[in-house]
Amino acid sequence: MKIVPLNRRGIPVSRLVLGCMGLGGGWNQNPITSEHVKQASEAIESALSIGINMFDHADIYAFGKAEKVFGEVLKEQPNLREKMFIQSKCGIRFKESSGVPGRYDFSEEHIRRSIDGILERLGVDYIDFLLLHRPDPLMDPEEVAETIHDLKASGKVRWFGVSNMSAGQIRLLQAYCDEPFVINQLEMSLAKIGWLETGVHVNQNAATENIFPEGTLEYCRLENIQIQAWGSLAQGVFSGKLVDDQSDSIKATAKLVQEMAEQKQTTPEAIVLSWLMKHPAGIQPVIGTVNPDRIRACEDAVNITLTRNEWYTLYVSSRGRALP
Numbered sequence: 203m204k205i206v207p208l209n210r211r212g213i214p215v216s217r218l219v220l221g222c223m224g225l226g227g228g229w230n231q232n233p234i235t236s237e238h239v240k241q242a243s244e245a246i247e248s249a250l251s252i253g254i255n256m257f258d259h260a261d262i263y264a265f266g267k268a269e270k271v272f273g274e275v276l277k278e279q280p281n282l283r284e285k286m287f288i289q290s291k292c293g294i295r296f297k298e299s300s301g302v303p304g305r306y307d308f309s310e311e312h313i314r315r316s317i318d319g320i321l322e323r324l325g326v327d328y329i330d331f332l333l334l335h336r337p338d339p340l341m342d343p344e345e346v347a348e349t350i351h352d353l354k355a356s357g358k359v360r361w362f363g364v365s366n367m368s369a370g371q372i373r374l375l376q377a378y379c380d381e382p383f384v385i386n387q388l389e390m391s392l393a394k395i396g397w398l399e400t401g402v403h404v405n406q407n408a409a410t411e412n413i414f415p416e417g418t419l420e421y422c423r424l425e426n427i428q429i430q431a432w433g434s435l436a437q438g439v440f441s442g443k444l445v446d447d448q449s450d451s452i453k454a455t456a457k458l459v460q461e462m463a464e465q466k467q468t469t470p471e472a473i474v475l476s477w478l479m480k481h482p483a484g485i486q487p488v489i490g491t492v493n494p495d496r497i498r499a500c501e502d503a504v505n506i507t508l509t510r511n512e513w514y515t516l517y518v519s520s521r522g523r524a525l526p
C-alpha cells in the first residue's frame with residue numbers, strides 16, 4: 203500500500219486507516235474475552251498485511267474496551283508497536299447521572315485524565331496522534347493550548363488533530379496553540395455527501411439544506427491539515443449490505459458500484475473508497491470494518507483511479523438529482 207507523507211508533513215502513514223471502533227465486543231459493560239482479543243489480533247494482522255500502518259481509536263469506543271483489546275494484542279506481540287501509527291481521540295463524555303449529562307469536555311483536567319487512560323489501556327508510552335473528538339462549546343483555547351503544549355513536551359503525544367470541526371473552530375484553536383493541528387476527521391462518504399454539496403450549492407437556495415461547514419475542506423487543504431473520512435465505507439450499503447429498506451438513490455448507486463467493480467475486476471469496497479480518494483484534497487479514508495476479509499477487500503482502493511465521468515456518475519447517482 204502507498205505510504206503518503208501526511209499532507210506534506212513527512213509523516214509516513216498509509217493511505218487507508220483502520221478504524222477500531224468495532225473492536226472490544228461492543229458498547230456494553232461485559233468484560234473483554236480471549237475471543238475479542240483474537241478478533242482484534244486478526245483485524246490488525248489483516249490491516250498490516252495490506253500495508254495499513256495507521257489505527258484509529260477514541261477513548262470512548264466500546265467504553266474503552268476497543269483500546270483495551272488493542273493493548274492486549276500489543277502485549278502479546280510487542281514488536282507490532284513500531285510498525286504502526288496509533289491515533290486516539292478525547293473530549294466526549296457520556297452521561298454519568300441525572301445532574302451530569304452527556305457532554306463535550308476540552309478542559310485541561312479531562313484531556314490529561316483521558317490521555318493517561320488511553321496510554322494505560324493501550325499499554326504504550328505514547329500515541330502518535332491525539333484528536334479533539336467533537337467541539338466543546340465551553341472550550342478555552344488558551345487552556346487547550348497549554349494542555350497540548352505540555353502533552354507534547356511530556357512525550358505522551360507526537361502530533362495533534364481535531365475531528366468534526368469547522369474551519370473557524372480550528373482557526374480559533376490554532377491561533378493559541380504552538381503545535382500545528384495536522385488532522386481533521388469528518389464524516390464523508392459516497393452516502394454522506396454534504397462535503398461536496400456545500401461546494402456545488404454556493405449561490406443556490408439549496409445551500410441552506412447543507413450542514414457541512416463551508417470553507418472547511420479548503421481551509422484544511424490550504425493549511426496542510428490531513429482530512430480523514432470516518433464512515434468511509436458508508437456502513438456497507440454500496441458494497442454488499444442488504445439495501446431493501448434504503449432509498450432509491452442508495453439502491454441505484456449500489457448497483458453502479460457493483461457494475462464498476464466487475465468491469466474493473468476489483469471489489470465494491472475499492473470503488474467506494476477510490477471515489478473518496480479521487481478528490482484532490484487527498485482524503486484518507488478510515489475504514490470501520492473489523493472483518494479481516496473486508497479489510498483485505500479494501501486493499502485495491504489505492505490502485506484504482508476513477509475517471510471524471512465515473513466519479514460524477516457515482517456522485518450524481520448518490521445525490522439522486524441531476525447536476526447542474
Ligand SMILES: NC(=O)c1ccc[n+]([C@@H]2O[C@H](COP(=O)([O-])OP(=O)(O)OC[C@H]3O[C@@H](n4cnc5c(N)ncnc54)[C@H](OP(=O)(O)O)[C@@H]3O)[C@@H](O)[C@H]2O)c1
Pocket residue numbers: 220221222223224258259335365366387388431432433434435436437438439441442443444488489490491492493496
Ligand atoms: N470522529 C468521529 O466522530 C467518528 C465517528 C464514528 C466513527 N469514527 C471512526 O471511523 C471508523 C469508521 O466509521 P464507521 O465504522 O462508522 O463507518 P464505516 O467504515 O462506513 O462502516 C463500517 C461498518 O459497516 C459494516 N459493513 C461494512 N461493509 C459491510 C457489508 N458489506 N455488509 C455488512 N456490514 C458492512 C462494518 O461491519 P463489519 O465490521 O462486520 O465489517 C462496520 O460495522 C470507526 O471505526 C472509527 O474509528 C469516527
